[in-house]
Amino acid sequence: MELNLSRCRFFDLGLIDYPTAYNFQKEIFLKVNNGQLYSSVIFCEHYPVITVGRSAKREISFFIKEEEIKNRDIPIYFVERGGSLTYHGPGQLVIYFIFNLVYFNKDIHYFLRWLEDLGIEFLRGFKISAIRYPGYTGVWINSKKIVSIGIAIKNWISFHGISINIKNSILENFKLIKPCGMDITMTSLEEILKKELSFIEVKEKFLSFLKNKRR
Amino acid sequence: MVKVVIPELGEGIDKATISYWFYKEGDKVNKGEDLVEVVTDKATFNLPSPSTGILSQIISKEGQTVNIGEVIALIEEI
Numbered sequence: 001m002e003l004n005l006s007r008c009r010f011f012d013l014g015l016i017d018y019p020t021a022y023n024f025q026k027e028i029f030l031k032v033n034n035g036q037l038y039s040s041v042i043f044c045e046h047y048p049v050i051t052v053g054r055s056a057k058r059e060i061s062f063f064i065k066e067e068e069i070k071n072r073d074i075p076i077y078f079v080e081r082g083g084s085l086t087y088h089g090p091g092q093l094v095i096y097f098i099f100n101l102v103y104f105n106k107d108i109h110y111f112l113r114w115l116e117d118l119g120i121e122f123l124r125g126f127k128i129s130a131i132r133y134p135g136y137t138g139v140w141i142n143s144k145k146i147v148s149i150g151i152a153i154k155n156w157i158s159f160h161g162i163s164i165n166i167k168n169s170i171l172e173n174f175k176l177i178k179p180c181g182m183d184i185t186m187t188s189l190e191e192i193l194k195k196e197l198s199f200i201e202v203k204e205k206f207l208s209f210l211k212n213k214r215r
Numbered sequence: 216m217v218k219v220v221i222p223e224l225g226e227g228i229d230k231a232t233i234s235y236w237f238y239k240e241g242d243k244v245n246k247g248e249d250l251v252e253v254v255t256d257k258a259t260f261n262l263p264s265p266s267t268g269i270l271s272q273i274i275s276k277e278g279q280t281v282n283i284g285e286v287i288a289l290i291e292e293i
Contacts, residue, residue, distance in 0.1 A: 054234045054254050082258040108258045109225035137257040154249070154261040 003103035005213055009037055013044040018077055025096050029159045032098045042096040046088035048173060050076045053083040053150050056181055063178040081160035083150030084181035087174050091167025093203055101156045112137055115162055119147035122209050128192055144187035166202050217266040219288035221281055224255055231255040232280045238270050268292040
């Protein structure tokens with residue numbers, strides 16, 4: 001059985017706070033889980049927020065500049081996805097995949113690599129050569145990370161997903177944390193292309209890329 | 216006794232880490248309900264209870280890394 005992307009439902013929540021988007025994601029998850037909806041994709045952009053996944057192995061204070069985060073009023077949420085901690089904010093495209101992993105042979109490795117390929121292929125459309133590093137899930141340009149991945153699976157249905165740094169403005173707040181619990185430098189599409197981009201245009205481009213992709 | 220076993224999670228995945236037990240020893244569990252969450256790579260995976268009964272023994276604690284196919288708990292059927 002193959003995933004038919006043209007049968008997927010696509011939602012665009014625009015700029016939205018993390019908890020509201022999370023609740024929406026859970027609603028869609030329930031509908032996919034009980035068969036009311038085919039696999040679905042949710043696009044959004046979050047107000048500044050830090051989320052901490054299940055793989056954060058140490059106290060959160062080890063990974064963040066607490067004082068500065070407090071000053072900037074950035075909320076922190078603990079969520080059930082894999083991976084450690086990350087930052088979301090305006091200028092970053094967040095895509096949640098509520099997919100029945102039956103279409104991925106119930107293979108987590110296969111699904112994660114598929115998500116990486118999605119980022120790599122999309123960036124190729126901008127003539128950017130991005131890569132994966134085995135053991136360091138995500139999409140990288142040289143030693144900088146541009147696409148972060150963190151998912152959760154229940155009943156072999158996925159939720160959470162990927163985030164792609166589009167605007168340069170997203171990079172500033174990443175300096176407040178150790179992304180993924182490591183000393184990683186993030187990059188953005190604007191930084192690589194050395195020009196200003198319209199977030200909406202990039203989002204539309206990704207949407208049409210995804211809809212036309214053969215699994 | 217029903218054995219709770221770490222299932223196949225994907226090609227090349229031979230280990231997972233127990234991240235959260237939804238129940239403690241002695242609790243009643245129902246077949247199909249979330250029993251334990253494991254984490255591998257950048258994904259968490261909820262393993263449902265294989266049976267209805269009493270969770271009589273948790274063999275692998277949170278934070279412990281286990282192999283695919285390993286028995287991580289026992290359920291006494293009722």
